[in-house]
Amino acid sequence: MPSEYKIKQITSLYQSCSKCGLPIINCICDKSPKVETRGKIWILSNEREFSRPSNTARILKLINSDSTEIFIWERTKEPKKLIENIQDERYETYLLFPAEGELESRKVEYKRTEKIPAFIIIDGTWKEARKIVRKSEYLKNLKVLSLNPYHKSVYSLRKGAEEGNLCTIESAIEILKLSGETENVRLIGEFFNLFLKSYKAGINGHELK
Helix, strand or coil: CCCCCCCCCCCCCCCECCCCCCEHHHCCHHHCCCCCCCCEEEEEEEHHHHHCCCCCHHHHHHHCCCCEEEEEEECCECCHHHHHHHHCCCEEEEEECCCCHHHHHHECCCCCCCCEEEEEEEECCHHHHHHHHHCCHHHCCCEEECCCCCCCCCCCCCCCCCCCCCCHHHHHHHHHHHCCCHHHHHHHHHHHHHHHHHHHHHHCCCCCC
16 A cells, blocks of 8 residues: 555545545454465556545455555656566566557467566556556556456446446456466455455444454
């Protein structure tokens, strides 16, 4: 989680935890198992997306803190640490994004190498994500990895969300499947399901037991 960033209280309906974003009565921070994936997950999110209580990037950071980094995208300021990561030769870095338009020529299939795999996930609506990719020069030369999941998204916390599109943590789960991290996939998936149940109960004033 960005060290300089404090989650804002953006709703007056309930008080939320500053880490998991859930209503206080259903905070799941103390229930989080700790995993450390071999694959690095670098999440690029705009401030508005990161501020939403229903944001799943925070949940991934909570459970996979050492291998997940979150960077706030700004129009006039490049994320220096993310750029340093991209340039680091220890990593085989991929941009996780649909291979559409000019990105199609950069599409690759994932292959394991001796390098540490690193996956950049754009956190936001498709409109916001396309804008971030289009306006970020440091993403221009990256290999593009596209997902073709065999199941639909179970994320249903926002009205008007694009039907069938995976949320951030679901996307991370799919790429960890590609890299063969079966046990970590299971643990992250179980924690994500707990998050969904806790969120839905909490916003209705119910404590999940």
